[in-house]
Amino acid sequence: MDVNTDLAMWSNQLIVSAMIVYAIAMIAYAFDLFGGRELKQSEVATAESKPLRVRRTTRTATAVLDAPEGGTGDSAATGGSTAEGGSAANRGSGANGGSGHSDGEAERPRRAARVGTSLLVLAALLHVGAVLTRALSVTRVPWGNMMEYILTATAITVVVFLIVITRKDVRYLGTFVAGGVLLSLGLSITVFYTPAAQLIPALQSYWIAIHVPIAILSTALLYISAILAVLQILKARYEDRAPAWLRFTKRLPASTDIERVSYTIAAVGFITWTFTLIAGAIWAEVAWSRYWGWDSKEIWTFVVWVVYAAYLHARATRGWSPTKVAVLNLIGIASVIFNFTVVNVYFNGLHSYSGL
Amino acid sequence: MDKATATPPQLGFFGMCRWAWRQLTTMRVALILLLILALAAIPGSLLPQRIQDPGRVTRFLEENGVWGQFLDRIQMFDVYSSIWFSSIYLLLMISLVGCVVPRSAQHWKAMRSAPPKAPRRLGRMPGYVEFTSATEARTVLDTAQARLRKLGYRTARHDDHVAAERGYLRETGNLVFHISLLVATLTMAIGSLFGYQGQRILIEGDTFTNSLVAYDSFEPGAYFDPDSLPDFRLTLDEFTSSFDATAPGSQFGQPRVFEAQVTTTVDGQSESHTLKVNEPVRVGETGVYLTGNGYAPEVTVRDATGKVVHSGPTVFVPGGDAGYTSEGVIKVPDAAGTQMGFVGVFLPTATQNDQGELVSSFAELRNPYLVMSGYTGDLGLDSGVPQSVYSLEAENMTQMTDATGEPLTLQMGVGQTQELPNGGSVTFDGVKRYIAVDISQDPTQGLMLVSAICVLLGLGLSLFVPRRRMWVRVTDGRVEVAALARGEDPMVERAARDLAADLRTGDSDAEGDSCAEGDSDAPGDSKTSTTGSRIASGRD
Numbered sequence: 001m002d003v004n005t006d007l008a009m010w011s012n013q014l015i016v017s018a019m020i021v022y023a024i025a026m027i028a029y030a031f032d033l034f035g036g037r038e039l040k041q042s043e044v045a046t047a048e049s050k051p052l053r054v055r056r057t058t059r060t061a062t063a064v065l066d067a068p069e070g071g072t073g074d075s076a077a078t079g080g081s082t083a084e085g086g087s088a089a090n091r092g093s094g095a096n097g098g099s100g101h102s103d104g105e106a107e108r109p110r111r112a113a114r115v116g117t118s119l120l121v122l123a124a125l126l127h128v129g130a131v132l133t134r135a136l137s138v139t140r141v142p143w144g145n146m147m148e149y150i151l152t153a154t155a156i157t158v159v160v161f162l163i164v165i166t167r168k169d170v171r172y173l174g175t176f177v178a179g180g181v182l183l184s185l186g187l188s189i190t191v192f193y194t195p196a197a198q199l200i201p202a203l204q205s206y207w208i209a210i211h212v213p214i215a216i217l218s219t220a221l222l223y224i225s226a227i228l229a230v231l232q233i234l235k236a237r238y239e240d241r242a243p244a245w246l247r248f249t250k251r252l253p254a255s256t257d258i259e260r261v262s263y264t265i266a267a268v269g270f271i272t273w274t275f276t277l278i279a280g281a282i283w284a285e286v287a288w289s290r291y292w293g294w295d296s297k298e299i300w301t302f303v304v305w306v307v308y309a310a311y312l313h314a315r316a317t318r319g320w321s322p323t324k325v326a327v328l329n330l331i332g333i334a335s336v337i338f339n340f341t342v343v344n345v346y347f348n349g350l351h352s353y354s355g356l
Numbered sequence: 357m358d359k360a361t362a363t364p365p366q367l368g369f370f371g372m373c374r375w376a377w378r379q380l381t382t383m384r385v386a387l388i389l390l391l392i393l394a395l396a397a398i399p400g401s402l403l404p405q406r407i408q409d410p411g412r413v414t415r416f417l418e419e420n421g422v423w424g425q426f427l428d429r430i431q432m433f434d435v436y437s438s439i440w441f442s443s444i445y446l447l448l449m450i451s452l453v454g455c456v457v458p459r460s461a462q463h464w465k466a467m468r469s470a471p472p473k474a475p476r477r478l479g480r481m482p483g484y485v486e487f488t489s490a491t492e493a494r495t496v497l498d499t500a501q502a503r504l505r506k507l508g509y510r511t512a513r514h515d516d517h518v519a520a521e522r523g524y525l526r527e528t529g530n531l532v533f534h535i536s537l538l539v540a541t542l543t544m545a546i547g548s549l550f551g552y553q554g555q556r557i558l559i560e561g562d563t564f565t566n567s568l569v570a571y572d573s574f575e576p577g578a579y580f581d582p583d584s585l586p587d588f589r590l591t592l593d594e595f596t597s598s599f600d601a602t603a604p605g606s607q608f609g610q611p612r613v614f615e616a617q618v619t620t621t622v623d624g625q626s627e628s629h630t631l632k633v634n635e636p637v638r639v640g641e642t643g644v645y646l647t648g649n650g651y652a653p654e655v656t657v658r659d660a661t662g663k664v665v666h667s668g669p670t671v672f673v674p675g676g677d678a679g680y681t682s683e684g685v686i687k688v689p690d691a692a693g694t695q696m697g698f699v700g701v702f703l704p705t706a707t708q709n710d711q712g713e714l715v716s717s718f719a720e721l722r723n724p725y726l727v728m729s730g731y732t733g734d735l736g737l738d739s740g741v742p743q744s745v746y747s748l749e750a751e752n753m754t755q756m757t758d759a760t761g762e763p764l765t766l767q768m769g770v771g772q773t774q775e776l777p778n779g780g781s782v783t784f785d786g787v788k789r790y791i792a793v794d795i796s797q798d799p800t801q802g803l804m805l806v807s808a809i810c811v812l813l814g815l816g817l818s819l820f821v822p823r824r825r826m827w828v829r830v831t832d833g834r835v836e837v838a839a840l841a842r843g844e845d846p847m848v849e850r851a852a853r854d855l856a857a858d859l860r861t862g863d864s865d866a867e868g869d870s871c872a873e874g875d876s877d878a879p880g881d882s883k884t885s886t887t888g889s890r891i892a893s894g895r896d
């Protein structure tokens with residue numbers, strides 16, 4: 001029952017240290033993505049491949065390849081990666097295990113990105129240290145209130161990101177991962193700050209060790225997918241009209257490739273969210289005598305779930321452009337964030353464990 | 357559809373239905389319905405709902421006049437049973453049925469038929485490798501077929517090629533997912549028809565006997581049969597709680613332990629249990645859940661003749677503050693002369709705040725204090741209108757006053773007695789704990805769990821089993837390996853390359869060539885093509 005206040009203090013110190021390193025990592029990554037001088041070089045390098053991307057059709061590979069079988073093969077060629085433009089644009093996609101950057105970029109020595117990743121690893125170590133010391137200070141799971149939830153969710157986001165970049169070069173996300181984590185941690189030790197303490201009876205259940213970490217994992221996945229969706233939209237716009245302010249998107253893979261990664265991560269996130277919802281319902285039965293009662297938290301978990309189901313459907317529906325589908329993804333993450341912030345803090349409900 | 361829109365006058369009723377049905381079962385409409393469903397669910401989180409807190413709805417209606425009535429008319433306080441919300445999900449369910457049934461039939465057929473023949477131009481497939489081989493066509497195709505079979509493909513042999521398909525489980529998973537969703541929704545509806553929910557407050561020492569009259573509130577489903585209430589008794593022996601006295605800031609005073617010792621009696625067999633917030637006590641299909649707790653001050657009231665006219669604990673309801681400041685009402689109908697009523701506040705740990713007011717600073721019983729005002733007159737209990745035990749109808753009563761004519765305030769610590777102006781007295785004897793329990797039964801929970809698990813499994817298969825077709829064709833010593841994904845499949849190119857590499861390795865072995873460099877991890881590396889392979893994915 002006791003709280004080790006020394007450890008809790010250490011945890012706070014580690015959070016601040018991690019934030020400092022995240023800030024520097026973010027700057028390094030931002031330099032890699034938006035940096036001035038190198039961009040001009042890469043502009044030259046990628047100039048000739050640009051027309052190909054502009055010609056990309058908007059159909060997603062899924063729907064086209066699902067077209068009726070038969071000898072014509074024409075429909076498959078329209079948007080499939082075998083079309084000339086498509087194969088160029090698809091080069092370096094995850095399927096080949098290659099780099100996510102487009103041709104001209106591949107040669108660029110991305111020193112800033114490397115610095116960013118190293119710093120991110122350091123920050124992640126400090127961050128995980130903060131999570132562990134917080135957990136040890138109260139000898140329980142480190143997600144008993146909103147502050148701890150953010151602390152752990154951001155740690156998992158970074159770990160997920162670091163795992164993803166070992167398999168696929170999505171370092172172009174670094175700025176937004178480090179930045180988002182920095183912002184969230186800042187909120188966690190200010191507006192959401194909660195002193196270390198034991199759990200209220202409503203949270204004392206083994207379900208907190210099942211339901212909440214999966215919710216956290218889902219949030220991390222859906223967040224990463226959403227950043228990708230934003231980049232996909234920007235890149236698609238650049239491929240379309242090439243406005244000057246989007247020149248940095250040259251350093252990104254083709255929008256269709258970004259879309260595919262975004263979708264895959266969102267699909268995993270949707271499964272884990274489904275699990276979160278089901279586990280939550282089972283816990284609700286144990287705690288409140290019914291598995292579903294339209295409590296405000298339940299409502300928003302449901303809304304999130306339906307929005308992502310719609311996203312998956314839209315992706316498989318003809319007539320929905322990848323950009324429109326990506327907007328659904330963004331509505332999805334907006335409802336995830338709403339569910340965590342506004343619903344927890346302002347709405348009446350049974351889930352009143354924000355610690356505020 | 358085209359026909360229908362072209363000649364609307366001749367559509368007729370059935371034509372209209374057919375047209376509506378076809379529209380409803382398109383993916384596009386399903387998608388729109390999903391989006392509307394998400395939107396429609398939101399108001400229920402913004403406005404108070406009767407299923408959650410009818411009291412808040414009443415207050416909202418009182419405060420918002422016409423606007424509130426308008427919202428009530430459009431069922432904004434019963435969103436999830438409203439006509440509009442139900443219509444949306446019913447339409448979605450119908451759409452789902454209309455979608456799933458033909459797809460199941462189609463899938464059933466697909467699973468029993470051979471993989472489709474190779475299209476003429478394999479070179480257009482997303483995964484494509486070709487190479488020349490000296491090996492006899494039949495041997496290559498045999499090897500390819502054996503290889504594909506081993507990889508779990510269903511194969512068919514044609515004159516010049518092998519056709520193969522895998523991943524039927526993807527569609528199976530998708531169908532299982534959608535069907536389980538349907539079952540889950542139906543189960544939910546049925547569960548609410550046949551189950552029930554009841555509430556009851558138990559003071560330490562109280563025994564609850566499971567029958568309709570024993571509930572403080574009871575919400576049966578439409579087809580609930582009261583005779584099916586299982587026969588059991590439940591006694592609250594003791595309730596203990598503890599609150600955080602050491603944590604700083606907002607965590608100070610937060611509850612840490614709620615624990616009720618209860619005894620259940622079923623068929624004459626008694627058993628003790630510990631009832632906690634996340635540990636219901638289950639008797640057969642019925643669950644007893646700890647949902648609340650509070651203090652019940654024990655008060656003895658004597659009338660002017662000295663006779664005890666009220667004695668025992670009364671439930672005081674905590675107002676929600678961390679100090680458990682609780683309010684309650686004591687009604688004394690049987691006093692000599694006139695009836696009496698008391699409205700009081702109970703403070704578990706009474707302290708004076710900076711303004712000199714009495715407040716409770718902690719939830720445990722450190723300095724229990726009872727503050728009450730008294731009334732005399734008609735309690736209104738005989739009027740036939742049901743009354744809440746938590747409020748006093750003071751219209752026909754007059755407040756007791758002290759010697760100076762000021763309203764009388766009774767303030768007592770445990771064990772203290774105060775005289776009443778009418779000659780009677782009030783004694784604060786002690787405090788008991790009480791708990792609030794939900795008692796409920798939902799016969800469909802097992803089925804719900806099974807459907808939920810199927811939803812999850814189906815979804816996993818549907819999203820992550822790659823469905824893929826492959827063809828291997830040999831024409832005049834030229835071997836073509838092609839792969840086509842049906843649905844998302846990042847590995848489709850690699851599948852073609854791997855199979856080609858396998859076939860080629862066998863080929864090279866036959867020729868005594870030890871070059872086994874067909875490494876699939878080097879996509880653009882056309883140097884490996886010693887036998888002249890061209891790798892589609894690496895085309896520059």
Ligand code: HEM
Nearest residue numbers: 309312316381382383386448451452455530537818819843
């Ligand atoms: C209760 C409402 C529904 C929900 C929550 C829902 C949810 C989902 C989800 C999450 C997926 C993604 C799985 C996957 O991509 O394989 C999916 C796929 C699919 N759904 Fe639904 N669905 C619903 C209703 C419908 C209806 C009414 C239809 C038919 C019109 C339908 C047709 C499909 C199809 C064809 C796919 C496969 C898409 C693909 O190839 O990726 N669904 N559904």
